[in-house]
Amino acid sequence: MVWTVRHYRPDVVILQFSGTPRDGHGQHQASALLVRRAYFAAADPRRFPEQQMEPWKPKRLLHNIRFLFARP
Numbered sequence: 001m002v003w004t005v006r007h008y009r010p011d012v013v014i015l016q017f018s019g020t021p022r023d024g025h026g027q028h029q030a031s032a033l034l035v036r037r038a039y040f041a042a043a044d045p046r047r048f049p050e051q052q053m054e055p056w057k058p059k060r061l062l063h064n065i066r067f068l069f070a071r072p
Helices: 002-008 026-041
Strands: 012-015 060-063
Touching: 002 026, 012 026
Parallel strands: 012 060
Antiparallel strands: none
């Protein structure tokens, strides 16, 4: 994930899940935790120097809030 952030250099990273038990399944929680860690690690030149890539810090980390609408 760090390599992906450094390679594509996004301006914004959007989390679909919160990383909490509210997300339901463990893989949903894990994906949010890993992306959040990768967001910060990609900006740190001391992390993963073996990638031989320039650090990159996206401008924002956002959480997508999903709205569920009841059917009439």
